[in-house]
Amino acid sequence: MNPYIQYMYSYPHKTAYGPLSGVFLKEYANLLSGPGQGLYFHVPFCQAKCGYCNLFSVAGASPEAADRYLDAVERQCAQYREVLAPFQAVFSELVVGGGTPLFLTESQLERMFFLIKEHFEMTRTADIVIETAPNQTTAEKLAILKQAGVTRVSMGIQSFLDEELSTLKRHHTAEAAERALILLKSFAFPCVNVDFIYGIPGQTEDSLQSSLKKAVSFSPDEIFLYPLYVKHGAGLEHAGVVPDAQAAVMQYRSAARFLKEAGFRQDSMRRFVRTKEKRRFSECGFGSSLALGCGGRSYLGNLHFCSPYAETGSECFRRLHEFERTKDFTEITNGIFLSEEEEKRRYIIRHLLIYPGLSLLRYRARFQSEAADDFPLLAEWQEKGYLQKTTSKGGEGAAYTRKTEGGQEDFLSLTEEGLELSDYLGPQLISSEVERAMQKWEERHGRIYGFIPRQSEKL
Numbered sequence: 001m002n003p004y005i006q007y008m009y010s011y012p013h014k015t016a017y018g019p020l021s022g023v024f025l026k027e028y029a030n031l032l033s034g035p036g037q038g039l040y041f042h043v044p045f046c047q048a049k050c051g052y053c054n055l056f057s058v059a060g061a062s063p064e065a066a067d068r069y070l071d072a073v074e075r076q077c078a079q080y081r082e083v084l085a086p087f088q089a090v091f092s093e094l095v096v097g098g099g100t101p102l103f104l105t106e107s108q109l110e111r112m113f114f115l116i117k118e119h120f121e122m123t124r125t126a127d128i129v130i131e132t133a134p135n136q137t138t139a140e141k142l143a144i145l146k147q148a149g150v151t152r153v154s155m156g157i158q159s160f161l162d163e164e165l166s167t168l169k170r171h172h173t174a175e176a177a178e179r180a181l182i183l184l185k186s187f188a189f190p191c192v193n194v195d196f197i198y199g200i201p202g203q204t205e206d207s208l209q210s211s212l213k214k215a216v217s218f219s220p221d222e223i224f225l226y227p228l229y230v231k232h233g234a235g236l237e238h239a240g241v242v243p244d245a246q247a248a249v250m251q252y253r254s255a256a257r258f259l260k261e262a263g264f265r266q267d268s269m270r271r272f273v274r275t276k277e278k279r280r281f282s283e284c285g286f287g288s289s290l291a292l293g294c295g296g297r298s299y300l301g302n303l304h305f306c307s308p309y310a311e312t313g314s315e316c317f318r319r320l321h322e323f324e325r326t327k328d329f330t331e332i333t334n335g336i337f338l339s340e341e342e343e344k345r346r347y348i349i350r351h352l353l354i355y356p357g358l359s360l361l362r363y364r365a366r367f368q369s370e371a372a373d374d375f376p377l378l379a380e381w382q383e384k385g386y387l388q389k390t391t392s393k394g395g396e397g398a399a400y401t402r403k404t405e406g407g408q409e410d411f412l413s414l415t416e417e418g419l420e421l422s423d424y425l426g427p428q429l430i431s432s433e434v435e436r437a438m439q440k441w442e443e444r445h446g447r448i449y450g451f452i453p454r455q456s457e458k459l
């Protein structure tokens, strides 16, 4: 059985979005009222395209092209500020993703932070998260991040072995990654995260472990382990690379064991955290978040929107040029309105796949129904040993916990086996309607993951 079906980090997939008309930000801006809002800034540029990547990014853009992009984002920020003005939105989180945000020059990075500060109110203690890659990580750029109050830097290393990096068509060397990590650690950001990939053709349990051993020796705060997916439009797809799922499973098991023995707590199939702190529940998937730039998604209540999904280089260029020519950024032309059923699915997906899991009490409070009645699949998974009921004592998420007898709260959480099957279980929660919309997109463009089994193909 191949457990690597689809990474469900959000729901629904962007390919299920469609054209919208007559929808304007001003009608939904009240959902960004007051404190606790999220901001996302997308930087769609990379040095070169990695072999496995079909994220929204273009390779080798000139500094002038990046300037033009920032000019467009500045116009977008000004229009958004005007619409948000009556609602006093205060942002407590900023995520700068991409692409490779540090591909921007130093002055462009400074301009990016200035734009945000000029147009949006951020709390003084805001979480500011940014992604980087080894070749773009310089002392000068890290100093700008430090100055801007960045709290978490995430670096894609993927492997500490040159052969594996070359198979992935990554454009840094193991030596450059090591230098960049030493430099990054020397800046003492509150959280440093490093990403690795397993299931690379030619990779072994030992070679993966040697990469992780080196990573652990630099004491990162978090390590993310990603199985290799060859997605539609990515270079490895054209090269005919097919990851070996069984080898990947074995590598995952030994890597997870190794990281746990090295003192990391496993919070999901991908996330390993170096902490002794107790896991805290955080309600996710329903906060409002506004995306700046082209390629990121905004979430305003049940309205989710972004520029149309693009996965090949030429499509990304086309969307980027469209973005730069946009006159009215407040008109929402592509997205989806989630029905209550889809919101339930989203809630389950966003909580079940990460510890401590799905709080049955909070689900009931939010939807006035029982998760078990809405999703009989959950009982099936419990019977099969993929899910278990756990009880947490009070203290986490006080508002609801206090209402429970003895301050206890029941969670449905993945077992070890369930955790390993996250990318197999998650896609089964996709509704038929969303699946049909994804299928329609795939009929025109090709299958996103190459091998998503449809309902009829499920094991």
Ligand code: SF4
Pocket: 045, 046, 047, 048, 049, 050, 053, 054, 055, 057, 098, 099, 100, 133, 156
């Ligand atoms: S994996 Fe990251 S660095 Fe590589 S092309 Fe994709 S966005 Fe750029």
